[in-house]
Amino acid sequence: MPPSILVTTRIPSSVLARLELVGQVDLATDGLTPATLRERLSGKRALVCVMTDCIDATALDAGPELEIVANIAVGYDNIDVAAASSRGVFVTNTPGVLTDAVAELTWGLILSVTRRTAEGDRLIRRDVWKGWALDFMLGMELSGKQLGIVGAGRIGRAVAARASAFGMEVVFASRSRERDTAPGEIRMPLDQLLVTSDVVSLHVPLTSETRHLIDRRALARMKRSAYLINTARGPVVDETALDWALEERLIAGAALDVFEREPEVHPGLLQRPNVVLVPHLGSATHETRTAMADLAARNVEVVLAGQPPLTPVTQASIRS
Numbered sequence: 428m429p430p431s432i433l434v435t436t437r438i439p440s441s442v443l444a445r446l447e448l449v450g451q452v453d454l455a456t457d458g459l460t461p462a463t464l465r466e467r468l469s470g471k472r473a474l475v476c477v478m479t480d481c482i483d484a485t486a487l488d489a490g491p492e493l494e495i496v497a498n499i500a501v502g503y504d505n506i507d508v509a510a511a512s513s514r515g516v517f518v519t520n521t522p523g524v525l526t527d528a529v530a531e532l533t534w535g536l537i538l539s540v541t542r543r544t545a546e547g548d549r550l551i552r553r554d555v556w557k558g559w560a561l562d563f564m565l566g567m568e569l570s571g572k573q574l575g576i577v578g579a580g581r582i583g584r585a586v587a588a589r590a591s592a593f594g595m596e597v598v599f600a601s602r603s604r605e606r607d608t609a610p611g612e613i614r615m616p617l618d619q620l621l622v623t624s625d626v627v628s629l630h631v632p633l634t635s636e637t638r639h640l641i642d643r644r645a646l647a648r649m650k651r652s653a654y655l656i657n658t659a660r661g662p663v664v665d666e667t668a669l670d671w672a673l674e675e676r677l678i679a680g681a682a683l684d685v686f687e688r689e690p691e692v693h694p695g696l697l698q699r700p701n702v703v704l705v706p707h708l709g710s711a712t713h714e715t716r717t718a719m720a721d722l723a724a725r726n727v728e729v730v731l732a733g734q735p736p737l738t739p740v741t742q743a744s745i746r747s
């Protein structure tokens with residue numbers, strides 16, 4: 428009997444073909460509830476899933492033959508990795524292949540919020556633009572300003588690598604050890620980064636330590652002229668606190684690709700012209716989404732062949 432593989436999302440045909448070479452694919456593109464996910468996991472040896480699938484201990488128990496959970500995402504906060512490890516199930520993610528796409532979107536958001544392009548687009552569509560004026564819709568220039576990057580992983584560093592094109596100085600706040608600091612990289616405590624940066628961009632995974640990392644206190648430390656960018660995970664920012672900080676004019680604006688309760692957005696943020704909202708598109712390019720699905724499939728391929736996964740998520744990487 429070929430191994431059975433559950434795939435919870437539409438995937439490119441080339442990736443489906445790759446999986447069909449190694450097993451029987453059950454393509455569940457009809458929107459699985461936790462209950463139907465559990466039903467469909469019965470008898471499966473591999474699961475290819477996405478960040479909107481909650482793979483907790485109950486789901487894992489519904490698939491006692493599972494050998495691998497291959498998440499098509501770099502983040503894996505939707506999976507109980509400890510529960511998977513204790514059941515001998517590999518968990519894999521898709522690091523590396525989405526770095527450039529997310530970095531590019533981050534820059535799109537930085538430019539959009541500081542130069543008010545989404546706001547200007549809405550204004551033109553409402554037919555209320557009266558024409559050019561010297562003092563109309565002024566924003567903040569990036570050149571000579573400080574970009575504070577929270578998290579010095581692949582994506583944070585890829586965002587930093589593009590900063591010199593805009594003449595920005597980059598500083599990092601990161602929990603990783605000093606010896607991981609690359610030559611020329613400036614590290615500082617988060618509090619100092621918040622106080623001194625003109626743009627603060629978040630690039631940390633969601634963990635119990637980073638949930639609401641940006642809360643009222645953190646927002647109150649930022650410059651009143653500064654902007655907050657989040658392309659990491661929604662719950663890293665306390666949206667109610669962000670709405671409060673914008674109301675109190677404690678910061679100049681925010682650009683968000685991710686939200687605390689997707690697809691819901693805090694109603695206060697929806698009303699604010701100085702907030703750019705994007706529906707979780709960080710990795711959403713044709714090239715990257717194909718590469719992500721393909722990497723997940725390659726992980727399944729090797730694990731079902733009895734080899735170690737290519738990009739495992741380990742307990743150690745959760746703790747680091």
Ligand code: GLV
Binds near residue numbers: 478500501710
């Ligand atoms: C998307 O948000 C990802 O983690 O890949």
